[in-house]
Amino acid sequence: MANETPGLDQRDVAFDAKFFRYGFLAMMVFFIAVPFVNQAAGRDLIYLVFLMKVLCFGLFACAFNLLLGYGGLLSFGHAMFLGMAGYFSAHLAKVGLQFDQVTLFKVSIPLSVHLPPFSTELAILVSTAATGVLGLLVGLLAIRRQGIYFAMITLALAQMIFFYCLQAPFTGGEDGIQSVPRGKLLGMIDLTNNTAMYYFVLAVFTFGFLLIYRTVHSPFGQVLKAIKENEPRAISLGYQTERYKLLAFVLSATLAGLAGATKAIVFQLASLTDVHWSMSGEVVLMTLLGGMGTIFGPVAGSFVIMAMENYLSNLGAWVTITQGIVFVICVLAFRRGIVGELEALLRRRLTFRQFLFEVFAFRHHKRARDKKRG
Amino acid sequence: MRPAFQKLTEEIILETRGLTKEFKGFVAVDHVDLRVKRGTIHALIGPNGAGKTTVFNLLTKFLPPSRGTIHFKGEDITRDQPADVARRGVIRSFQISAVFPNLSVLENVRVALQRKRAGSNFAFWQSEKKLDAMNDAALAILDRVGLRDFAQTHAGALAYGRKRTLEIATTLAMDPEMMLLDEPTAGMGHEDVDRVRDLIQEVAKGRTVLMVEHNMSVVSGICDTITVLQRGSVLAEGPYAEVSKNPQVIEAYMGSSDGAGGPA
Ligand SMILES: Nc1ncnc2c1ncn2[C@@H]1O[C@H](COP(=O)(O)OP(=O)(O)O)[C@@H](O)[C@H]1O
Ligand SMILES: [Mg+2]
Numbered sequence A: 001m002a003n004e005t006p007g008l009d010q011r012d013v014a015f016d017a018k019f020f021r022y023g024f025l026a027m028m029v030f031f032i033a034v035p036f037v038n039q040a041a042g043r044d045l046i047y048l049v050f051l052m053k054v055l056c057f058g059l060f061a062c063a064f065n066l067l068l069g070y071g072g073l074l075s076f077g078h079a080m081f082l083g084m085a086g087y088f089s090a091h092l093a094k095v096g097l098q099f100d101q102v103t104l105f106k107v108s109i110p111l112s113v114h115l116p117p118f119s120t121e122l123a124i125l126v127s128t129a130a131t132g133v134l135g136l137l138v139g140l141l142a143i144r145r146q147g148i149y150f151a152m153i154t155l156a157l158a159q160m161i162f163f164y165c166l167q168a169p170f171t172g173g174e175d176g177i178q179s180v181p182r183g184k185l186l187g188m189i190d191l192t193n194n195t196a197m198y199y200f201v202l203a204v205f206t207f208g209f210l211l212i213y214r215t216v217h218s219p220f221g222q223v224l225k226a227i228k229e230n231e232p233r234a235i236s237l238g239y240q241t242e243r244y245k246l247l248a249f250v251l252s253a254t255l256a257g258l259a260g261a262t263k264a265i266v267f268q269l270a271s272l273t274d275v276h277w278s279m280s281g282e283v284v285l286m287t288l289l290g291g292m293g294t295i296f297g298p299v300a301g302s303f304v305i306m307a308m309e310n311y312l313s314n315l316g317a318w319v320t321i322t323q324g325i326v327f328v329i330c331v332l333a334f335r336r337g338i339v340g341e342l343e344a345l346l347r348r349r350l351t352f353r354q355f356l357f358e359v360f361a362f363r364h365h366k367r368a369r370d371k372k373r374g
Numbered sequence B: 001m002r003p004a005f006q007k008l009t010e011e012i013i014l015e016t017r018g019l020t021k022e023f024k025g026f027v028a029v030d031h032v033d034l035r036v037k038r039g040t041i042h043a044l045i046g047p048n049g050a051g052k053t054t055v056f057n058l059l060t061k062f063l064p065p066s067r068g069t070i071h072f073k074g075e076d077i078t079r080d081q082p083a084d085v086a087r088r089g090v091i092r093s094f095q096i097s098a099v100f101p102n103l104s105v106l107e108n109v110r111v112a113l114q115r116k117r118a119g120s121n122f123a124f125w126q127s128e129k130k131l132d133a134m135n136d137a138a139l140a141i142l143d144r145v146g147l148r149d150f151a152q153t154h155a156g157a158l159a160y161g162r163k164r165t166l167e168i169a170t171t172l173a174m175d176p177e178m179m180l181l182d183e184p185t186a187g188m189g190h191e192d193v194d195r196v197r198d199l200i201q202e203v204a205k206g207r208t209v210l211m212v213e214h215n216m217s218v219v220s221g222i223c224d225t226i227t228v229l230q231r232g233s234v235l236a237e238g239p240y241a242e243v244s245k246n247p248q249v250i251e252a253y254m255g256s257s258d259g260a261g262g263p264a
Helices: A013-041 A048-068 A079-094 A120-142 A147-167 A194-216 A219-229 A231-236 A241-267 A277-290 A297-311 A318-332 A337-348 A352-360 A363-373 B003-011 B052-059 B082-087 B105-118 B128-145 B160-173 B190-203 B216-222 B247-252
Strands: A097-104 A107-115 B012-023 B026-032 B035-037 B041-045 B067-072 B090-092 B178-182 B208-212 B225-230 B233-238
Touching (some): A013 A048, A013 A194, A013 A337, A048 A194, A048 A241, A048 A277, A048 A297, A079 A147, A079 A241, A079 A277, A120 A147, A194 A219, A219 A231, A219 A241, A231 A241, A231 B082, A277 A297, A297 A337, B012 B208, B026 B052, B026 B233, B041 B052, B041 B216, B052 B178, B052 B208, B105 B128, B160 B178, B160 B190, B233 B247
Parallel strands (some): B041 B208, B178 B208
Antiparallel strands (some): A097 A107, B012 B026, B012 B067, B225 B233
């Protein structure tokens, strides 16, 4: 009963709230300030294009983390939502909806639709919604399976989507959809201006981020956590757990779609890279590196991975190897990820030296193990 | 409906007929006819591997039966989903402890209250502060089982005996008509066993309890009826005084232990 003394085993709601408040504040100040700092410095200390990438992938990873970190569901096909949303929004913004017939399983139904190119915000909204529907269909198929089977089904479906995108005429095959117009936001703000585009992306990111925070800290989120912790027990209390998992899946897919749709507009490109399985792997990497099940972790993970890709790009293939090494170090030493370890450090009010000792002596691993046995 | 029949179905709250479960040819539960009377504490005992947990899994639909039917309050629940059985008011516990380890003790109870009060909770846009409205009720339940001081502790950090107590508290929060408890005192020290036994007796008021129990002092102390299971079949049934004198039971089960229990 030694471990029942008040301390780390106690729920510390005040700490959690404080951590979020200051963390969010710091994050927003940083992202809002960068363009001003760049201007003051007279040169780009941090490229806005780089930050937009961080924000898009950050939102993607946050959406993924909602499913993995809070729902306990490891999807290995999340690229399909990012990528498909990208194709949707690129196509809608560039071409609109133009077809004379719908072909489903070799049956053609004449249906004439001719809509001109969509405005930027509408293209993003419609593609996000469409990705939500895709998420619902995939979720219905996958959610009944657990663990590795769930991962395999999502992977298999993502591969199907990939090959569809490779073949389908509207995705442009190997070329993708290029020179997508950024357009004007609400017909007023010209998004070809990088600063305007940046703040728009920041707004989209912040919306998605806060929605995820709210979801995690909602009555629904509480049930989701319970299901993740002990699904049979949740069922025995009368929760229809599959419905909760399905909703989490759809939310995650939709927000991944929001990230993908926005990204295609920012980079004026939708391509096979975003539907490829390696993208599904990269989002796992970002989430684990930053801290699975922490609210800021995926953003930090996205930042680090993107920084490595951008600033180490002259290393060529070595980027992948560096990422691999970082990943291994992270899994071995910083099991909770960057933000997870930081949070633990602050929670315990350790000094930095104690912290390093803890981490490298692997003491928390032992403690976690003992706790499990408990 | 004839009143006499009505009376009869009211008496028996849970009934199985020919309940059978086969695992790839191995018969774990073999034609079990179980009748649990409303308002009683009914014990299911038997040596390890007799099929007690499997019976629980069948009753709560965590496993589909191979043959046979299950009736709860006269209604056929054989085809129900596990969550539906729970919604009818049959709440089970598990042989291995079933808490939500990273939720606080208070939150563990609240998750149950949340289900009980709201039915479903898909409101992902609402603040969890709404759940604070249930804190008083949750604390009252924790008070009742003696866990109030641990309300903010992570459930996973509780000592074993307290974890099992928390399970009972969570089950209690559902205000179930019927509780199924799988070895609630297994692996506990003497003091904890006595505490949990008294607790079960106390919370059983106004409910029906079906429990798997190895500890004979608990069984003889609080159970009204005992069903002895052996290799999947019912060996004997009746009050403790009767069953404990049954030569077959002594031979099969009690003869092998000192009768005072302990985890078998
Ligand atoms: N899912 C399963 N698959 C195969 N065999 C099982 C399964 N569950 C239980 N059994 C077998 O059924 C028998 C009864 O197990 P159980 O109900 O757990 O016994 P008890 O709870 O009485 O100790 C055991 O022989 C066990 O090995
Ligand atoms: Mg058992």
